[in-house]
Amino acid sequence: MNDVKRTIITLTGIVQGVGFRPFVYRTACRLGLFGWVENQGSKVIIDVEGPEENIRSFICALKNESPKNAEIAEFDMRAQPFLGYTDFSIRASTVGVNTANFLSGDIAVCESCMKEFNAPGNKRYEYPFICCTHCGPRYSIIKRLPYDRNNTTMVEFEMCPQCEVEYRSSGDRRFHAQTNCCPDCGPILKLLDARGNTVDSSDPAKMARELIRRGKILGVKGIGGYHLCCNAEDPVAVQRLRKLKHRPQKPLAIMARDIEAVYKICEVSGLEKAILIGSRKPILLLRKKVTEYLSEDIAPKQKRLGVMLPYAPLQSLLFSDDLNFLVMTSGNISGSPICYQDGAAIQTLGSIAEYFLIHNRKINVPVDDAVVKIFDGYEVLVRCGRGYAPLTIPLESGKVIMALGAEQKSSVCFVRGGFAAISQYIGDLNEYQNYQVFEHQIEHFKELFHFCPELLAHDLNSDSLSTRFAKEQAGQKFAVQHHHAHMAGCMAESKLTGDAIGVIYDGTGLGTDYAVWGGEFLTGSSSGFRRSGHLEYVTLQGGDIVVKEPWRCAACYLFALDIDPCKFLPLIDSYSLHGVQAALHNGIKCFESSSMGRLFDCVAALCGFQTKITYDAQAAIELENLSEADVPKCYCYQIVDTENGLILGYKDMIRDILRDLQNHVPISFISSGFHNTVLEATAECVCIIRKKTGLNDVVLSGGVFENTYLLERLVLKLRDLNFTVYYNRLTPTNDGGLSFGQAAVAGANLKEK
Ligand code: ZN
Ligand code: FE
Numbered sequence: 001m002n003d004v005k006r007t008i009i010t011l012t013g014i015v016q017g018v019g020f021r022p023f024v025y026r027t028a029c030r031l032g033l034f035g036w037v038e039n040q041g042s043k044v045i046i047d048v049e050g051p052e053e054n055i056r057s058f059i060c061a062l063k064n065e066s067p068k069n070a071e072i073a074e075f076d077m078r079a080q081p082f083l084g085y086t087d088f089s090i091r092a093s094t095v096g097v098n099t100a101n102f103l104s105g106d107i108a109v110c111e112s113c114m115k116e117f118n119a120p121g122n123k124r125y126e127y128p129f130i131c132c133t134h135c136g137p138r139y140s141i142i143k144r145l146p147y148d149r150n151n152t153t154m155v156e157f158e159m160c161p162q163c164e165v166e167y168r169s170s171g172d173r174r175f176h177a178q179t180n181c182c183p184d185c186g187p188i189l190k191l192l193d194a195r196g197n198t199v200d201s202s203d204p205a206k207m208a209r210e211l212i213r214r215g216k217i218l219g220v221k222g223i224g225g226y227h228l229c230c231n232a233e234d235p236v237a238v239q240r241l242r243k244l245k246h247r248p249q250k251p252l253a254i255m256a257r258d259i260e261a262v263y264k265i266c267e268v269s270g271l272e273k274a275i276l277i278g279s280r281k282p283i284l285l286l287r288k289k290v291t292e293y294l295s296e297d298i299a300p301k302q303k304r305l306g307v308m309l310p311y312a313p314l315q316s317l318l319f320s321d322d323l324n325f326l327v328m329t330s331g332n333i334s335g336s337p338i339c340y341q342d343g344a345a346i347q348t349l350g351s352i353a354e355y356f357l358i359h360n361r362k363i364n365v366p367v368d369d370a371v372v373k374i375f376d377g378y379e380v381l382v383r384c385g386r387g388y389a390p391l392t393i394p395l396e397s398g399k400v401i402m403a404l405g406a407e408q409k410s411s412v413c414f415v416r417g418g419f420a421a422i423s424q425y426i427g428d429l430n431e432y433q434n435y436q437v438f439e440h441q442i443e444h445f446k447e448l449f450h451f452c453p454e455l456l457a458h459d460l461n462s463d464s465l466s467t468r469f470a471k472e473q474a475g476q477k478f479a480v481q482h483h484h485a486h487m488a489g490c491m492a493e494s495k496l497t498g499d500a501i502g503v504i505y506d507g508t509g510l511g512t513d514y515a516v517w518g519g520e521f522l523t524g525s526s527s528g529f530r531r532s533g534h535l536e537y538v539t540l541q542g543g544d545i546v547v548k549e550p551w552r553c554a555a556c557y558l559f560a561l562d563i564d565p566c567k568f569l570p571l572i573d574s575y576s577l578h579g580v581q582a583a584l585h586n587g588i589k590c591f592e593s594s595s596m597g598r599l600f601d602c603v604a605a606l607c608g609f610q611t612k613i614t615y616d617a618q619a620a621i622e623l624e625n626l627s628e629a630d631v632p633k634c635y636c637y638q639i640v641d642t643e644n645g646l647i648l649g650y651k652d653m654i655r656d657i658l659r660d661l662q663n664h665v666p667i668s669f670i671s672s673g674f675h676n677t678v679l680e681a682t683a684e685c686v687c688i689i690r691k692k693t694g695l696n697d698v699v700l701s702g703g704v705f706e707n708t709y710l711l712e713r714l715v716l717k718l719r720d721l722n723f724t725v726y727y728n729r730l731t732p733t734n735d736g737g738l739s740f741g742q743a744a745v746a747g748a749n750l751k752e753k
Contacts, residue, residue: 003052004052004082005052007077007078008080009078010075011043011044011045011074012102014069015066015102016039016042018068019067019176021038022133025088025176027061029170032051032054035048035088036088038090039147059077063075067133071392073102106224106387108280108312109131112132114313123162128313129181129361131181139386139389139390140224140364141153141154141364143364144448145449154181154361157187157361159181166180189204189205191355191356192356194356205314206317208355209319209320211354212323213320215234217229217241217244220315220328220356220357222312223312225330225368226340226345227328228329229255229327229329232293233293244352245334246334249300250615253308254326255309255310262309264289264293264324265305265325266287267287271374276307276309277309282308282370282372283307284307284371286306288303288305298327308369331345333348335431335434336433337433337434340365340366341362367389368424369383370388371383375729376727381728381730384411384423384425385425391420391421393492393731394418396418396747397416397420399454401414401416403739403741408428408429408430410425410427410466411423412426412739422737423445425732454475456475456476457742458470458477459479459482459742460510461509478745481512482517483520484741485744486504486506486509486741488525489731489740490731493731493740500699501522501695501697503520503521503685503698505519505704506518506702506704508547516591516593518597521685535595535648536647538557538560538594540591541580542583543591549612550610550619553601554602556584556602558658560651561654571611596702600619600623601620603623603670604622606657606661620707623674634673634677635673635674638651646685646689648681656673660673682714700714702733705727705728711727
């Protein structure tokens with residue numbers, strides 16, 4: 001008996017809500033080990049006794065065979081005096097103090113569950129809330145940790161004796177499945193009309209499907225909130241949805257019946273397929289095929305389409321042989337947060353949806369669908385949401401930090417104990433309801449993870465609502481320059497700690513000289529930066545409206561070149577143009593800008609985009625979609641080396657573009673030429689900076705790099721020049737990733753002190 005040992009193992013990471021305790025239980029039993037496993041706060045603690053060799057196999061199994069959705073971040077073992085347990089048990093969770101920040105995101109319904117779902121005769125045949133230890137909602141229904149049923153919104157449903165048996169049987173797929181339920185004891189569906197009155201139906205899902213087939217718009221309650229849903233193959237319904245939602249042009253996401261349906265409308269690579277059918281099922285941006293199935297109106301002027309597969313069993317019920325593509329767009333009024341509470345959803349969406357398919361499982365936190373794309377062979381997160389939130393990334397900080405993110409595309413991030421947790425995308429804080437979600441999200445994080453921020457990281461801009469929020473809180477504050485945060489976030493997710501060259505191309509962010517930056521060459525690391533170059537300043541006039549009306553950018557650029565814009569902006573009346581000119585002359589609402597986003601707006605306007613944008617960055621996105629792959633065209637640019645760093649001049653390029661416009665060169669050539677010029681000029685600036693600094697790592701970040709044409713070619717070009725290139729993968733390159741970057745800067749500065 002002298003080879004019998006006892007060990008206490010402490011695990012942190014995503015180890016709750018992913019079937020970890022049942023897995024531990026089974027493994028221990030298989031190896032004939034005794035002891036117990038329990039959730040403590042956010043950790044899993046295992047006390048195990050038995051032959052030394054078996055304990056070694058047990059540890060090996062924990063590390064190598066853990067459940068698919070689990071992620072062990074830390075593994076701690078301590079030898080203990082032998083006690084002589086006589087069995088292995090799963091103990092009731094103890095509250096404990098949370099010292100880590102891990103939580104499983106919502107998990108899409110798994111294959112085994114779908115098999116039962118599709119098997120007539122099964123107890124859960126077509127049951128919309130079927131789930132198991134390995135799948136189902138998590139983050140969106142968890143109120144506090146540890147992850148136990150009574151800490152989720154499932155607390156309202158008491159398991160029936162049959163479900164209870166499954167829950168207690170170690171051999172069952174639903175052994176310790178906290179969300180376990182069935183038609184006898186779990187949530188149920190209900191169909192409502194637009195005013196919230198119940199529509200009598202023995203089969204609400206079937207009736208909902210029939211209504212969709214008949215061209216109706218439905219509000220459908222999903223995992224993280226409501227969707228607005230209609231038949232994507234019905235152009236009249238789609239057009240009506242657009243009109244009612246006040247969303248004239250922004251691309252709509254499609255939910256396809258299955259992977260075969262996706263093949264009909266998009267190009268799908270092996271990696272893309274894996275993401276579509278995987279356990280998170282985000283909206284994936286795919287290259288559109290020309291098909292008869294969907295009208296251009298789903299994603300006008302776009303080469304890509306956002307597609308996802310059903311991730312809640314309920315959604316599978318909405319499809320049929322003649323219903324293969326549904327529009328599944330966030331259930332909100334344009335610009336507001338996604339609706340997730342039944343009463344508010346019906347009140348808000350009742351003017352758009354004619355019916356609602358709802359259920360009585362509450363959603364605790366609103367989480368929009370995540371958006372991802374494949375780039376350079378990697379999955380790249382475009383918007384953090386369901387399945388991905390909360391995002392956990394290793395980050396050293398020294399203190400408990402809360403970073404409050406940007407004002408538009410808001411997100412919050414908190415850091416403790418070597419890890420950052422980043423919230424889902426929240427939206428534009430200028431919209432009051434989004435601001436409320438932002439405040440609620442911060443409180444929710446504090447409650448979930450039991451922490452009190454010691455330091456608040458915020459944007460340099462004191463007018464920003466997230467900065468104002470920070471200033472109202474107790475504790476130390478730390479202001480971070482917007483583009484430095486972009487750079488630091490990208491570096492931190494790649495664990496890049498030395499100095500690098502940052503190319504930060506972005507829309508708007510306040511610079512240290514109080515100008516609006518956004519075409520920046522920074523050198524440094526998370527702890528500090530030097531501005532080694534930037535896009536030449538232009539004086540823009542009009543404040544926030546400039547972003548909404550790209551022609552104003554074009555007018556200002558042309559005035560800066562002493563060129564009358566009238567002839568190049570034919571859709572804008574001369575009265576408005578001269579208004580801008582007069583205001584520029586008198587310095588009314590003028591600001592200096594080095595923003596690359598605004599330069600894109602300028603060129604987009606010259607290429608014909610002369611109306612107001614109807615969604616964020618629309619002009620620049622449409623300009624990208626005009627570009628063509630094999631146009632070798634490139635315009636002139638100049639780079640001037642000054643004592644304040646490099647100045648990348650735009651004047652020659654704009655003159656060239658105007659000449660092309662007068663010569664009726666096709667717009668697609670002009671767009672490609674412009675993109676090519678930006679990437680050539682960028683590469684040249686980076687080379688000059690390398691010569692001066694010896695730095696060889698280049699970090700590409702900022703909202704403009706959502707532009708795949710630009711990013712793809714710039715990455716290749718820089719690699720050709722022997723640079724090591726980094727771009728955002730885990731966190732969004734746009735302002736959605738800014739909170740993480742702010743935390744990285746604050747953390748690096750704390751460490752230095
Ligand atoms: Zn399952
Ligand atoms: Fe930004």
